Amino acid sequence: MVGYNVQAAVDAKHHLIVAHEVTNNGIDRDQLTSMAKLARSEMGVEKLSAVADRGYYKSAEILACHEAGITVFVPKSVTSSATAHGRFSRDDFIYNAETNEYRCPANERLIWRFMTVEHGLKLNRYWSSNCQQCSLKEKCTPSVERRVIRWEHEAVLDEMQTRLDNAPDMMRIRRQTVEHPFGTIKAWMGATHFLTKTIERVSTEMSLHVLAYNMKRVIKLLGSEAIMHA
DSSP states (O other): OTTOEEEEEEOTTTOOEEEEEEESOOOGGGSHHHHHHHHHHHHTOSOEEEEOOGGGOOHHHHHHHHHTTEEEEOOOOOOOSTTTTTOOOGGGSEEETTTTEEEOTTSOEEEEEEEEEETTEEEEEEEOSOGGGOTTGGGTOSSSSOOEEEETTHHHHHHHHHHHHTOTTHHHHHHHHHHHHHHHHHHHHGGGOOOSOSHHHHHHHHHHHHHHHHHHHHHHHHOHHHHHHO
């Protein structure tokens, strides 16, 4: 679907598309909250659990869902090269909320140093003064010391990670739920994908595909006689 990005929310129980949107924004990270709120509104529920792939991982979006009362499951994006180079990852540093400090793999304390604001986010920085003498420094950092950055609302991200750790099948369920509707619609479209141009026409075309998919899905679930009676 070149040139357009289709966002969709699928009901995990019946595999029905409950909400969708066509955008010109090719970045999924900015769409999590808006799509989750739209799905909640369309389903007419107060509480909603939303599962998305790592392409939707964005701290501000996860916080916005949390503040809106929407429980999200989004795996963390791996952006650090430390693990690829055989060094300790950030997950190896354990945060203590009571003392506001980290404990490193060498059991040293990384204490709070200062706070900065970057891209509108308040970030706290921690490090130890003992890195130069540490026997594990080669496995930790090529810099003078290993610094850990913590967002002011990092606890929300930690809470979500705990949910994911306690629900290891969640991402498998997401694939089973989402891939079927999109795979079916893409098969209908064929190699040409969208036949129209401009976002208004493409949105209408996508809506027709979604309507047709949902109708066929409901007929399969309930039967044509039940649908006609309804």
